[in-house]
Amino acid sequence: MNWTAIRQSLIGDRNETVLPPNIKLPMLPTAVTEFSRKADDPNSTAAQLGKIIEADSGLTCELLRYVNSATIGLRTKAASAQSAISMLGIRASKLFLLTVGVQHAMKASKSRLINFQNFWTTNLERALFAREVARLLKSNVDVAYAASMLHDFLLPLLTNELFPHYLRFTEIPEADRGTLIAFEQKTFGWDHPLATAQMMLSWGFPDDLVCAVLLHHSGAALLADKELGRTAAAAVAIAALVPDPLRQSGQGIDVLIKLSDVWPDFDLHALATKVQESFAEMAPAAGNHLSLLKRVEKLMEVAAAAQ
DSSP states (O other): OOHHHHHHHHHOSOOOOOSOTTSOOOOOOHHHHHHHHHHTSTTOOHHHHHHHHHTSHHHHHHHHHHHTSTTTOOSSOOOSHHHHHHHHOHHHHHHHHHHHHHHHHHTTOOOSSOOHHHHHHHHHHHHHHHHHHHHHHTOOHHHHHHHHHHTTTTHHHHHHHTHHHHHHHHHSOHHHHOOHHHHHHHHHSSOHHHHHHHHHHHTTOOHHHHHHHHTTTSGGGGGGOTTTTTSHHHHHHHHTTSOOTTOTTSSHHHHHHHHHHHOTTOOHHHHHHHHHHHHHHHOTTOTTOOOHHHHHHHHHHHHHHHO
16 A cells, blocks of 8 residues: 555645644654654664653653553563563554654643543544454554544644634534534635644654545545555544544444444444443543443434334
């Protein structure tokens, strides 16, 4: 798969942005930028890369927590950044640390429309769901996870800086609202997947990750694409249908249910159960979150009562 050619066909090579010039964009933590640059050197070792991350205690703790989680399922526990990188692999470590770096960069962002904790909780659930779908597709689970964590990361900033416009989207009756990207394209002439992909390109993110973010609102239709239908990008597009606080995809949950009817391996309840198990380990404080599993079981109850 030539991801560079796909990315060039979609957004080209220019490090430009469609965003208004008055919007102040975030900066990645220094340790993440240095790690990403060094990780692209084929002669770099886990020991050298580990030293870069160990200079940031927060990144070190998050990397160890992730590597040692049941979601990854490694038999041996990592005790240092170096051992974590060795176990996870340099590229997978880079994807994870880029994801965490973006989260850290966005912590200073405020939004009058989005609760930041709810926002990242939803992103985590989607990322875990994308990982499970990627396994079904036999595609890259690390890219699927990272892209699902990242594809909406500009929304807290955008909904604050362009608050009146995004508020208008939420006030449209849901039956008439359509998708968020259609609203953005009509209102601004651009959408947040494009703005996010352009920023990721300027930061030097891998092309497969950039493409997965850019295409995340393609929905189930991406599964039918001859080139992309079995890739992590398709897994991310499916996971993006999971409801979020802004209700970007309209009837996303209905599409997931229909997909489970036509794709034998896509058992939505079983997948939601796996996601919930991983989610409970990685976000134990998110007790009030309306999980995908709860949504699916509620719909199952309604369907059973209607019979």
